[in-house]
Amino acid sequence: MKLKLGSKELVARAEREIETLTPGEVNERIGKEDVLLIDVRDYRELKKEGKIAGSINVPRGLLEFWIDPDSPYYKDFFDQAEEIIFHCALGLRSALAAQTVRKMGFENVSHMGGGFSQWVEDIGQVESVEK
Numbered sequence: 001m002k003l004k005l006g007s008k009e010l011v012a013r014a015e016r017e018i019e020t021l022t023p024g025e026v027n028e029r030i031g032k033e034d035v036l037l038i039d040v041r042d043y044r045e046l047k048k049e050g051k052i053a054g055s056i057n058v059p060r061g062l063l064e065f066w067i068d069p070d071s072p073y074y075k076d077f078f079d080q081a082e083e084i085i086f087h088c089a090l091g092l093r094s095a096l097a098a099q100t101v102r103k104m105g106f107e108n109v110s111h112m113g114g115g116f117s118q119w120v121e122d123i124g125q126v127e128s129v130e131k
Helices: 005-019 025-031 043-049 059-066 076-080 093-103 115-121
Strands: 018-019 037-040 083-089 109-112
Touching: 018 025, 018 043, 025 083, 037 076, 037 109, 043 115, 059 093, 083 093, 083 115, 093 109, 109 115
Parallel strands: 018 109, 037 083, 083 109
Antiparallel strands: none
């Protein structure tokens, strides 16, 4: 099967529509009351590699359902958000997540370029996750 649109192009298109922040810019925003830092990695990745302190894990496959108030899976921690920043391992899934949430109507959304691996390289502060 030949794809008409591959994952690289999907991410490139998403990045043209959303704001990309550096780990340093994200670090400056962490802890602000109305900012949510959402980690869309799989829980197994968090257990293995750790997480950014203050981030909330929302697996990428559940995002649309957890953020939608009309969904039976809605999580009310989204109620406090004035700004949402997504991140993943490399910045690919988070770009798609930010684009999706923007299409759903949330305007103040961005993602962290380079993902968790870039955070570890630039900032280095990682919190372990209970196994």
